[in-house]
Amino acid sequence: MAANSNSPAQKENQARFAAVNRIEAGFFPFAMISPAVILILLVVGFPLLYSLYVSFTPYELLKPNSLNFTTARALRNYQKLLNDEIFWRSLLNTIIFLAVTVNLSYVISLALSQLLARVTVGQSVLRTLLMVPMMFAPILVGMQFRWFFNANLGLVNNFLISVGLIQEQGQIAWLVDVPLGMITIIIASIWMNIPVMTIILLAGTLSLPSETFEAAEVDGASGWQKFRFITFPLLAPFSYIALTIMSLDIARAFDIVRIMTDGGPARRTEMLWTYITRLAIEDTKFGLGSAMSWITVFLSVLFTLYFFRQLVKARIVQ
């Protein structure tokens, strides 16, 4: 039997089985995830590629024959956008909005997370309260803040009138004046963003090793020094994750902008999302809207890559 088991034929069979097993072992994980991959390709990949194709055509929603690709005009949508002053203005507005909202949200969330980490009584109640803004759909947040800042009936102006800071004839047009329109949208977005960011940073703060802080206390470090030289650097990975999520998620602010100012007046608060909607849906210029969406995707990818690089750097430093 033993001699048989070592026969060249059997050795060959064993080698073959081992090879097959190796292939199966390598193939098995791919087979298991393939349904999900195929689904994602169908649901996400195909529309993405299709919209890329559309962006090279003059397609208009209500003109089905316009969905045809010709080499001669393939780049016309992109050329048109690059020469479009409104596009550049909406891009600038979006960058300003994104930079201010994300950074201010981060600063406020960081402060809140440090305070919450030190609260010993009523911690669960405070965390629940903190999550209240997450329960509102962005469209409701927009409606709520539009009412707050309404010049005629709004809470803010009525408060200012009641305390005598402004006259009834001098109502402040919060949603109209520069830069108040942008500021009101930023305030609404920050209000909506803070809970998620605070929770990430709070989780990060609570996971930091206590030995480091104890050693710092022994060395006589002040509270600020502990925050500046221990908490803040150690929180860096969490900060980058929070900032990345927030930067990508900021497009949810579309509903807020749409409801509060709809990009106006006179395009003062026009952003990429409102301009894309106006072009693609209201004006039915779907090809042009798709081209603009792809420019936005390209910028988002660059932004995300930057944050991931920073994240990796922060981990290496730790």
Add this chain to the structure above:
Amino acid sequence: MIRKLFLIVLMLALLSAFAVSAQDEAQYAGLDMDLSGITIKMANIGGGQYEVMYDAISIFEEATGATVEIVALLDGFAIDQKLKVDFATGAADYDVAWDHTSFVAQYTPFLLPLQDYFSEEELAPFSPAILDAATIGGDLFLIPRHADISPIHYRKDLYEDEAIAAAYMDATGEALTVPTNLEEIDRQARFFVDNGHSTLGYTLAGKEEALTGRFYEMHFASGGSLFDENYEPTFNDDIGVAVAELLAGWYADGVIPSDTTSLLWDGVAQYFCNNDVAIKLEWYGWYAYFQDPDSCAVAGNFGLARGFTGLSVGGDAVRPSGWAGAHAFSVPATAPNPQAGVQLIKFLSSERVAYEEALLGFLPTRGDVWDRIIADASDAENPLDRERLELARIQVGEDFKTPPLIAEWIPFSNIFYPHLQAIILGDVSAQDGLDAAAAETREMMADAGYY
């Protein structure tokens, strides 16, 4: 014997009275077809008073055996977007769609022409001007539901106060009477604000198609035209500049609200409702709201007048304003049950349903309904109830003027109104702003194949 005779006569009299009243009662239509087992889907405008009409659908369902499923209830701009997307993707699987004279031109390749489904008799009661606006390239695409046009609304207390009238005479050398043209409105609105008689002199919607439409109306009333016969933009002419400067001047001087460029219809109505505005041009549909003392401080304190004529810069071409349109129903070309959809439209636009909707304050599009509501209002407690209807009928009959019935109306509006907002806010001069809008419009029209 005499008693019996008296009873017979009485019964006959009652029967004849009943017969006359039954004949005189407004009638439903579209109930003469068996639609058992058919589900009619419809995409509708929703919100507030618009939805009251849909309560009558149960009568249609009971009489025909059909089931009506409302697949969308959205505001006008949202349903316009839904229709565009559904038509483009072939997803318009409904039999009846809300429509509007301002929007229909862009949908025509996707709609069913309706002239073969309606007899001349059935169309005869509708206003010819509105049916004209519903007909594009010889095909009838809309069956009107109710009309929209605006009269001047003014605060009566300002015009009935002798002290104010005397002060106005001193200041301007003119008698203070309800304004009939834009220049009088300008003088009076400024006078009321400058002398503290009213917080605001005038209001208007300041964004989207609402602003474009109001400019169109003022420009048209002043003798102008947005486009020439070749669809070249002409709104940046002297008349357009004068209208834009008027609006910018009002904003700079606090005659109109500081948040004008954020206002749509509801915001504009709210200012007037609060008794804060002296004069404004406003749709008739807000009448019941303004007359409700529980909702509005202006209730009982306002009057109505025919829309203004324009600025004298237009010379002899000056004419009454009359930006108008009509809510309507259409049948998508992809409707699974077009005949059933038509039957439902016949029912919803019937004399009876239209009359019931007119009682809510909407302006009817049918002559027979006009007769009824004016007769009903003849003994109304408030004479303005009757005057309003008589005035509206004149305006719908004589001043009804739709914007250009072209598919590019909304894209044009999206180009135009931000420029006008910039002019109003003082970011740019009237001439520069209108010139920039004209250049962009020309490019858009060229892309669309107009020249």
